[in-house]
Amino acid sequence: MKNLDPLFNPQTIAVIGASSNKESVGYGVMHNLIGQGYEGVVYPINPVRKSVQGVKAYPSIVQAPEKIDLAIIVTPAATVPGIVEECGQAGVKSLVIISSGFKEAGKDGVKMYAQLQKTIRKFHMSVLGPNCLGFLRPSLNLNASFSPQNGLKGNIAFISQSGALGTAIIDWARKQHVGFSYFVSVGSMIDVDYADLIDYFGQDPYTSSILIYMESIASARRFLSAARAFARTKPIIVLKAGRSSEGSKAALSHTGSLTGDDAVFDAAFKRAGVVRVGTIGELFDCAQTLSMQRKAKGNRLAIVTNAGGPGVIATDHLIEKGGTLAELSPDTMENLNKFMPPTWSRSNPVDVLGDADEKRYRTAVEFCLRDPGVDGVLAILTPQTVTNPSAIARMITELSKAHQKMILTAWMGEIQVEEGRDILKKANVPVYAIPENAVRSFLNIYQYSRNLELLYETPATIPHAFKPETHKNREIIDRILDQGRFTLTEREACQLLANYQIPVIKDALAKSPEEAAALSAQIGFPVVMKISSPDILHKTDVGGVRLNIRTPERAKETYEEIIKSAASFSPQAKIEGVTIQEMISKKYEVLIGSKRDPIFGPVIVFGMGGTAVEIFKDTNVGLPPLNMALAQRLIEDTKIYKLLKGYRNIAGMDMKALQFLLNKFAYLLMDFPDIKEIDMNPIAIDEHGSVVLDAKVVLDPEVRKKHKRPYEHMVISPYPEEYIKKENLKNGQPVILRPIRPEDEPLEAEMFTNFSKETQRFRFFTLIKDITHELLIRYTQIDYDREIAIIAELTEGQRKKMAGVVRLIADAYNQTAEFAIVVADPWHNLGLGNMLTDYILQIAREKEIKKVYANVLPDNHIMEHIFKKRGFKFTFQQDVCYAELKL
Numbered sequence: 001m002k003n004l005d006p007l008f009n010p011q012t013i014a015v016i017g018a019s020s021n022k023e024s025v026g027y028g029v030m031h032n033l034i035g036q037g038y039e040g041v042v043y044p045i046n047p048v049r050k051s052v053q054g055v056k057a058y059p060s061i062v063q064a065p066e067k068i069d070l071a072i073i074v075t076p077a078a079t080v081p082g083i084v085e086e087c088g089q090a091g092v093k094s095l096v097i098i099s100s101g102f103k104e105a106g107k108d109g110v111k112m113y114a115q116l117q118k119t120i121r122k123f124h125m126s127v128l129g130p131n132c133l134g135f136l137r138p139s140l141n142l143n144a145s146f147s148p149q150n151g152l153k154g155n156i157a158f159i160s161q162s163g164a165l166g167t168a169i170i171d172w173a174r175k176q177h178v179g180f181s182y183f184v185s186v187g188s189m190i191d192v193d194y195a196d197l198i199d200y201f202g203q204d205p206y207t208s209s210i211l212i213y214m215e216s217i218a219s220a221r222r223f224l225s226a227a228r229a230f231a232r233t234k235p236i237i238v239l240k241a242g243r244s245s246e247g248s249k250a251a252l253s254h255t256g257s258l259t260g261d262d263a264v265f266d267a268a269f270k271r272a273g274v275v276r277v278g279t280i281g282e283l284f285d286c287a288q289t290l291s292m293q294r295k296a297k298g299n300r301l302a303i304v305t306n307a308g309g310p311g312v313i314a315t316d317h318l319i320e321k322g323g324t325l326a327e328l329s330p331d332t333m334e335n336l337n338k339f340m341p342p343t344w345s346r347s348n349p350v351d352v353l354g355d356a357d358e359k360r361y362r363t364a365v366e367f368c369l370r371d372p373g374v375d376g377v378l379a380i381l382t383p384q385t386v387t388n389p390s391a392i393a394r395m396i397t398e399l400s401k402a403h404q405k406m407i408l409t410a411w412m413g414e415i416q417v418e419e420g421r422d423i424l425k426k427a428n429v430p431v432y433a434i435p436e437n438a439v440r441s442f443l444n445i446y447q448y449s450r451n452l453e454l455l456y457e458t459p460a461t462i463p464h465a466f467k468p469e470t471h472k473n474r475e476i477i478d479r480i481l482d483q484g485r486f487t488l489t490e491r492e493a494c495q496l497l498a499n500y501q502i503p504v505i506k507d508a509l510a511k512s513p514e515e516a517a518a519l520s521a522q523i524g525f526p527v528v529m530k531i532s533s534p535d536i537l538h539k540t541d542v543g544g545v546r547l548n549i550r551t552p553e554r555a556k557e558t559y560e561e562i563i564k565s566a567a568s569f570s571p572q573a574k575i576e577g578v579t580i581q582e583m584i585s586k587k588y589e590v591l592i593g594s595k596r597d598p599i600f601g602p603v604i605v606f607g608m609g610g611t612a613v614e615i616f617k618d619t620n621v622g623l624p625p626l627n628m629a630l631a632q633r634l635i636e637d638t639k640i641y642k643l644l645k646g647y648r649n650i651a652g653m654d655m656k657a658l659q660f661l662l663n664k665f666a667y668l669l670m671d672f673p674d675i676k677e678i679d680m681n682p683i684a685i686d687e688h689g690s691v692v693l694d695a696k697v698v699l700d701p702e703v704r705k706k707h708k709r710p711y712e713h714m715v716i717s718p719y720p721e722e723y724i725k726k727e728n729l730k731n732g733q734p735v736i737l738r739p740i741r742p743e744d745e746p747l748e749a750e751m752f753t754n755f756s757k758e759t760q761r762f763r764f765f766t767l768i769k770d771i772t773h774e775l776l777i778r779y780t781q782i783d784y785d786r787e788i789a790i791i792a793e794l795t796e797g798q799r800k801k802m803a804g805v806v807r808l809i810a811d812a813y814n815q816t817a818e819f820a821i822v823v824a825d826p827w828h829n830l831g832l833g834n835m836l837t838d839y840i841l842q843i844a845r846e847k848e849i850k851k852v853y854a855n856v857l858p859d860n861h862i863m864e865h866i867f868k869k870r871g872f873k874f875t876f877q878q879d880v881c882y883a884e885l886k887l
Contacts, residue, residue: 002126002192002196002199007094007126007128007192008137008200010142012043012064012067012069013042013043013068013069014058015029015030015042015044015045015072016061016073016074016075017075018045024074025098026074029072029074029145030044030053030055032146032147032150033143033144039140039141040069040142041066042055043056043065044058046058047059061090062086067091067092068087069093070095071087071092072096072144073095073096073097073098074146076101077100078101080112081112081115081116081119084097084120088125094125095127095128095129096128096132097129097132097187097190098134098146099129099130099131100131100187102130102131102190103131113188113190117190120191126196127191128184129187130187131187132186132187133145133147133160134146135182136150137183138150138179138181147167149174152173152180153179153180155179155208155209156208156210156211156287157180157181157184157207157209158180158182158183158184158211159184159210159212160186161186161187161214162185162213162215165213166183169213176284181207182204182207184197193222195219195223195225196226197210198226199229202233207234208234209234210236211237211287212239214238214239216242223272225717228272228783229783229786231273231274231452231455232273232781235286235448237274237444238269238277240262242262261597261621263619264597267622268600268623269451270451270454271454271623271716273451275444277440277444281437282437282440285430285437285441285444286445286448289444290448292428294405294406295406295445295448298446299324299446300323300325300326300373300376301323301374301377302348302376303315303348303349304352304361305349305350305352305379306353306382306384307354307382307384308351310410310412310435311380313436314349314378314439318439321440322443323446325348326375328348328373328374329372329373331371332370332371340352340363340364341353350364350368357387357392358388361379361381362395362399365377365379365396365399375406378408378410378435378442379396379407379408379409380410380412381411381417381420389413389416389420390423393409393419393420393421393431394423400428400429401427406442408430408431408438408442409429409431410434410435410437411431412435454630455781466660467501468664468668469499469500470671472499476496476499477674481699481704485534487534487696488697489533489534489576490507490530490539490579490694491532493678493696493697494507494692494695496695497695500664500665501664502664502692503661506523507579508522508579508580509576509578509579509580510559510577510579513555513556513557513559516529516556516580517555518552520552523581525551526547526550526583527555527580527582528545528548528583530545530578530581531565531575531578532577533566533570543562543569544566545562546562547583548583555580559578562578563578581693587686588653588684588686589682589683589684589685590607590609590658590682590685591619591681592661592681593605593681594675595677596676596677596700596713601713602669602714604626604634606619606638607640613681619638623716624669624670624716625666625719626662627663628659628660628663632655651687653686654688658690673712673713675699676698677697678698679697681694719739720739720788723739723790724736724739725738729794730829733830737790737792737793737839738790738793740780740782740807741780744791747802748776748779749776751801751803751824752768756825759823759824761857762860762863763820782807786809786810786811787809788840788843789808790805792823794827803823803824803826803827803832804823805822806819807821808840808849808852810847815850816853817851817852818852819840821837821840833863845887849887850887851884851885851887852887853882853885854882855881855882856880856882857880858876864881870885872884
């Protein structure tokens with residue numbers, strides 16, 4: 001992990017380009033650093049001035065009187081590469097490059113950018129920017145930016161890709177009394193990026209949530225890895241600009257980076273546990289609500305209001321945004337009928353009428369909170385003659401403390417409800433000026449809870465429920481690429497799918513009218529006839545598809561019509577003949593496909609299929625790898641899902657089979673990075689099963705040259721089943737060494753009960769009193785990109801047990817990794833510690849980790865012996881020994 005302490009906690013700062021000209025950026029940065037309460041030392045660097053703003057200046061960084069922790073560069077772009085080289089030679093480890101004119105400024109800028117990258121790597125620097133505002137750390141009174149205002153102190157870490165937007169947000173936040181632990185403008189992210197900042201802020205005790213304004217992303221795998229590591233404990237909320245194609249183009253020209261497909265960003269954020277919002281207001285509303293309230297377990301909202309109109313508006317917004325108006329139970333309705341006036345609404349929204357006092361409000365809200373069919377309650381208040389907004393606010397705060405469900409409020413108006421809003425804010429009850437904002441926050445919190453569920457899903461790399469013929473597909477792909485072709489014929493595409501046990505339609509290739517008639521009769525009428533050509537991808541567009549052919553004579557005629565039409569539309573196309581297929585009729589048609597996104601790699605698309613797919617646009621996007629639960633989520637977030645699961649008197653489809661089909665498809669994408677695009681459309685489906693009626697595959701010939709490691713084309717690491725192996729302990733007892741899974745939590749909890757006090761102390765350096773669910777989540781739900789944990793699983797009687805675990809936690813670049821091991825007491829002295837250590841070091845070498853280190857208590861002689869035997873070097877410190885092995 002990158003050490004950002006010198007960047008964000010510097011003792012000495014140099015401003016290169018500091019100026020006394022009030023209209024320059026160099027003036028603004030210097031002015032913000034001095035006289036504002038920052039307790040570090042600031043040195044202006046200016047070759048033509050003896051002092052800047054009353055502070056002695058130095059001609060260059062190498063002439064500064066002491067070692068500099070952080071240098072801020074505000075000079076013209078052309079001078080920056082030389083200055084960065086100078087900083088490296090002077091031992092400066094952290095830079096903020098505010099200067100612009102690099103990647104976003106044409107060929108010369110790109111060239112300078114590349115030069116900077118080389119220098120940064122050479123000196124192992126941490127660099128923020130270029131083309132950025134800088135950063136603020138209000139708790140240190142540190143404003144290392146040219147923002148004219150300081151941020152307020154708080155617990156939100158804000159990361160912005162736009163500097164200009166950043167200054168506006170700081171101004172807005174002061175007015176709204178929103179404070180920051182950090183405010184960082186990242187600019188072009190030549191070095192420090194979202195992943196580095198999430199890693200750093202995720203471990204900062206003074207940061208409760210991380211907010212990001214994002215236009216583009218360069219290293220998607222690192223971003224998702226970091227987000228997945230911390231989203232469970234700290235909400236990560238993203239405002240991603242460029243939803244429209246026009247917005248994406250603007251973002252591209254702004255940052256000089258790829259922007260990617262917006263739907264793919266949605267899918268990636270969901271998979272990483274990240275909440276995506278649409279406006280700046282939502283960004284802060286969501287952060288505020290998450291810090292105040294429990295997470296919503298569902299999207300069923302009850303609305304209590306003293307005015308009908310706002311209740312209707314809230315309902316409309318809830319339904320439009322995908323929420324559900326809670327259906328109140330008969331018990332709740334009976335209780336409300338007893339205590340509400342006869343003219344109350346008798347439904348949800350619960351209209352308590354304009355003369356409602358705090359007692360009537362309490363009754364309505366409390367009965368809704370007790371209803372098992374309600375996940376959250378929105379209380380709406382409009383100021384009316386007999387209404388006391390402050391008294392009702394106090395009552396709501398009491399209910400919030402007494403109940404576990406989410407409560408949100410909308411106190412509409414200004415002067416008359418101001419005191420009530422303050423009461424709610426102080427009691428950590430989210431309060432909004434209009435009900436639409438409350439509804440949006442409720443649904444964002446629900447989405448956050450739902451996204452976290454996806455983090456707990458850990459798909460496997462090697463499918464164990466079916467046996468794909470991977471080698472046959474490798475032969476097909478290699479043969480086609482060797483021929484200089486990039487597109488598969490439909491028959492080749494179907495064979496590729498069939499080798500992964502994906503059901504495909506029966507077919508045959510006819511090369512003459514007579515053969516077409518004979519093969520059609522053999523398959524059985526009616527049949528479908530399609531042009532077969534590697535050069536024609538969209539057969540319908542060239543008149544190359546005919547349906548419902550019922551006689552041999554018509555088959556002959558159709559063969560000639562198809563060949564003639566295809567030759568007319570595509571004279572240069574190589575025509576292989578006409579494919580004959582049986583004509584299948586099932587209730588529904590779905591689509592499963594994939595394309596390679598330039599940022600997130602292969603993505604999976606599922607939805608309504610057939611020729612009208614572009615018109616209805618009922619599709620959902622997901623990222624491989626999948627498992628059954630992830631496949632179900634991909635299916636159920638489409639409109640056609642309502643039909644597939646069974647509608648009115650129509651039988652539902654076999655959902656397990658459809659989920660499994662998506663899993664097989666995901667494995668195909670995982671195993672063959674050569675696949676650039678693949679389309680199974682339509683897939684005919686009913687309650688008896690499914691079959692692919694048409695398939696298209698496009699290959700990328702460059703992949704064979706690029707890809708070296710398995711799954712490096714994916715942004716989410718699958719469960720590494722390749723690390724499962726069988727061994728025997730010294731006593732002959734069989735043991736399985738394998739990577740840990742989320743579902744191992746009960747085994748890990750039981751293993752803790754088998755630790756003696758000494759074993760606990762040797763592993764954790766202290767005694768652990770409570771084995772909490774949160775602690776076990778940390779140990780069992782890991783990101784295999786940055787951590788590997790191998791457990792020793794054995795069977796005693798009919799029960800599986802965890803005898804020990806060894807883990808490596810790598811830095812963000814997989815260069816160094818921390819080693820930790822524990823063996824439960826019943827299995828001491830059986831060679832398990834040596835076995836686990838050797839295996840994890842073997843894995844470290846395979847991952848090309850350069851250095852493994854561990855901290856060991858001085859009296860842990862067994863571990864000291866294991867390490868010394870394997871060549872670890874020891875450094876003895878005060879209360880701990882540091883062991884290090886260079887691989």
